[in-house]
Amino acid sequence: MLSDIATITNLASYAGAGVCIGLGAIGAALGEGYTAGLANQAISQKRERSGDIIKNMLVGQAIAETAAIFALVVAVLLLFVKMPSDSLLKAAALFGAGICMGFGAIGSGVGSGFPGGEACMGIARQPVMSGRLTTNMLIGSAVCQTPAIFSMVVGLMLMFMDFSKMPLYPTWAALIGAGVSTGLAAIGSGYGGGKAAGASCEGIARQPESLAQVTTTMLVGQAVSQTPAIFGLLVSFILMFKSFPESAALNSSMALLGAGICMGFGGVGPGIGNGLTAESAVKWVARNLKATGELTRTMLVGQAVSQSTAIYAMVISLVLIFVV
Amino acid sequence: MAIEGVEIIKAAAFLGAGIAMGLGAIGPGVGEGYVGGKACEAIGRRPEEAGLLTRTMLVGQAVSESTGIYSLVVALLLLFVV
Numbered sequence: 001m002l003s004d005i006a007t008i009t010n011l012a013s014y015a016g017a018g019v020c021i022g023l024g025a026i027g028a029a030l031g032e033g034y035t036a037g038l039a040n041q042a043i044s045q046k047r048e049r050s051g052d053i054i055k056n057m058l059v060g061q062a063i064a065e066t067a068a069i070f071a072l073v074v075a076v077l078l079l080f081v082k083m084p085s086d087s088l089l090k091a092a093a094l095f096g097a098g099i100c101m102g103f104g105a106i107g108s109g110v111g112s113g114f115p116g117g118e119a120c121m122g123i124a125r126q127p128v129m130s131g132r133l134t135t136n137m138l139i140g141s142a143v144c145q146t147p148a149i150f151s152m153v154v155g156l157m158l159m160f161m162d163f164s165k166m167p168l169y170p171t172w173a174a175l176i177g178a179g180v181s182t183g184l185a186a187i188g189s190g191y192g193g194g195k196a197a198g199a200s201c202e203g204i205a206r207q208p209e210s211l212a213q214v215t216t217t218m219l220v221g222q223a224v225s226q227t228p229a230i231f232g233l234l235v236s237f238i239l240m241f242k243s244f245p246e247s248a249a250l251n252s253s254m255a256l257l258g259a260g261i262c263m264g265f266g267g268v269g270p271g272i273g274n275g276l277t278a279e280s281a282v283k284w285v286a287r288n289l290k291a292t293g294e295l296t297r298t299m300l301v302g303q304a305v306s307q308s309t310a311i312y313a314m315v316i317s318l319v320l321i322f323v324v
Numbered sequence: 325m326a327i328e329g330v331e332i333i334k335a336a337a338f339l340g341a342g343i344a345m346g347l348g349a350i351g352p353g354v355g356e357g358y359v360g361g362k363a364c365e366a367i368g369r370r371p372e373e374a375g376l377l378t379r380t381m382l383v384g385q386a387v388s389e390s391t392g393i394y395s396l397v398v399a400l401l402l403l404f405v406v
Contacts, residue, residue, distance in 0.1 A: 188353070228353075251334035258342025262399075265346030266353075273357020280361030284368025291371040295364050298378055302360020305385040309349035309356075309392040316345040316399045320338060324403055 005085050012091035016098025017078035020155075023102030024071020027109025027190070031064035031116070038117030042124035052130045053120050059134060060116020063141040067105040067112070067148040067190075074101040074155045081159075089163040092172040096179030097158035100236075103183030103264075104151020104190075107271070111144040111194020118198040122205025129208050136204055136215055140197025143222045147186030147193075147229040147271075154182040154236045167246035173253035177260020178239040181317070185232025185267025192225035192275020199279040203286025210286045217285045217296055221278025224303045228267030228274075228310045235263040235317050242321070251324075259320035266313020273306035333406070341402040348395025355388040 039057035043050045078098055083090055119137035123130045158179060163171065200218035204211050239260060244252070281299035285292050363381035367374050 192357075249335075250331050251338055254335035255338040258339040260342075261339075262342035262346040265343075266349035269350035269353025270357070271353070273353040273355065273360070276354070276357040277360030277364060280368075281364040284364055288368045288371065291368055291374075294367050294371050294374045298364050298367055298374070298381070299360065301378065302356070302363060302381060302385070305382065305389065306353050306356035306360060308389065309352045312392060312396045313345050313349045316341060316396070316403070319403060320342060324338060 005088055008088060009083060009085035009091045009094065012095040013078045013083060016095040017075040018098070020078065020098035020102040021071050021075040024075070024105035025068050027106035028064050028068035029109070031109045031111065031113025031194070032061040034113035035060045035064065035116035035120065039120040042120040046124040046127065049123055049127050049130075052123050052127065056123055056130065056134050056137070057116065057120050060112070060119060060137055060141065063138070063145065064109055064112035064116060066145055067109040070148050070152045071101050071105040074098070074152065077159060083159070087164040088168055089166060089171055089175065093158040093161070093163055093175045096176045097155040098179075099176070100151050100158065100179035100183040101155040104155075104186040105148050107187035107190025108145050108148035109190070111190040111192070111197070112141040114194040114198030115140040115144075115201050118201035122201050125205045126208060129205060132208075132211060133201055133204060136211070137197070137201055139215065140200055140218060140222070141194070143219070143226070144190055144193040144197060146226060147190040150229055150233045151182050151186050154178060154233065157240060161240070166243060169246065169248050170244055170253035170256055173257040174239040174242070174244060177257045178236040179260070181239065181260040181263045182229070182232045182236040184264030185271070186229045188268040188271020189226050189229035190271075192271045192273070192278070193222040195275040196221040196225065196278035196282055199282040203283055207286045207289070210289050213289060213292050214282055214286050217282050217292070217299070218278070220296065221274070221281060221299060221303070224300070224307070225271055225274040225278060227307060228271040231310055231314045232263050232267045235259060235314065238321060255320045255324050259317035262313050262320065263317040267310055270306050270310035274303045277302045277306065337402045337406045341399040344402065345395050345399040349392055352388050352392035356385045359384045359388060
């Protein structure tokens with residue numbers, strides 16, 4: 001029988017754990033595979049530097065792995081922590097937490113693989129720069145992990161906040177929407193940030209004297225790529241903290257669920273697009289240092305236009321939450 | 325609880341508005357980013373043509389944006405007109 005609240009809460013918790021680690025394992029595995037593939041290629045070009053290359057590969061893979069470890073932590077908490085089951089809202093929140101962390105780990109895992117692999121190739125190309133390349137890789141992939149960290153924050157808040165005072169309808173939809181919003185929006189930002197970081201490692205190896213400008217451009221480009229994830233986080237926070245008046249009508253629930261879906265999917269494209277722009281800008285700063293100013297300006301204009309669709313998605317979500 | 329026909333239509337319209345704008349934003353976001361990237365590449369090769377290249381980039385992005393605006397319009401229609 002599915003009639004009692006405790007059983008349904010357990011059901012949601014176990015289903016959420018499965019979704020969380022199942023989706024969460026995708027990204028890190030892909031990213032680490034990319035790093036390892038390029039490391040092999042790098043060793044085939046410079047066999048005598050294989051020690052440095054393997055060390056760099058393992059450090060890069062360890063960072064890509066953190067996204068999957070976040071997902072594992074949330075899944076284990078969902079499996080083994082006994083949640084108070086005084087309201088069906090807890091079931092919605094636990095499932096939402098699983099969705100959020102599962103989707104949220106994909107982009108960061110894939111993205112962190114790019115700087116790892118390009119840094120390995122860079123060490124084969126410019127062995128003297130191996131220390132600088134590893135440092136730049138670490139900075140770049142750390143920024144890639146922020147969307148996964150946002151997802152973990154929202155996941156843990158959904159798990160441990162007390163929602164029992166809120167009305168079941170329509171808050172259940174707000175909690176699932178909060179998970180979907182941050183989780184999906186994190187995919188694009190993680191992937192895009194990784195593209196920019198990969199190009200910077202390649203650029204530094206090609207043109208060691210461009211180190212400072214390349215790292216700066218990478219960080220600016222990555223910061224813009226992160227904004228869709230921040231929009232997703234903002235919509236999640238509104239959905240979690242706003243108190244909605246009780247309403248048994250289906251339309252008020254669907255408006256809140258729709259708001260989460262809208263911002264979540266809406267953040268994917270601009271995040272990836274901003275990353276592609278930043279990737280090319282960083283790549284060409286390294287090749288043509290004199291054009292750094294032009295390139296940074298063009299990158300920011302291009303990213304701003306690409307960002308506009310994420311802003312449309314945010315406007316529609318806010319209308320769904322506050323107006324209709 | 326009894327769910328009435330009008331309520332189901334409203335609910336579907338709200339969910340549909342979210343899905344329309346959400347999925348509709350993916351393509352233009354990626355496409356415009358790709359244009360921006362290629363413009364940066366071209367300016368890196370020929371910095372002296374930066375003005376022409378930026379203009380071409382913006383025109384190209386504006387065309388790519390149109391599908392995002394279609395999604396926005398459909399979402400607003402679903403929210404306020406249907």
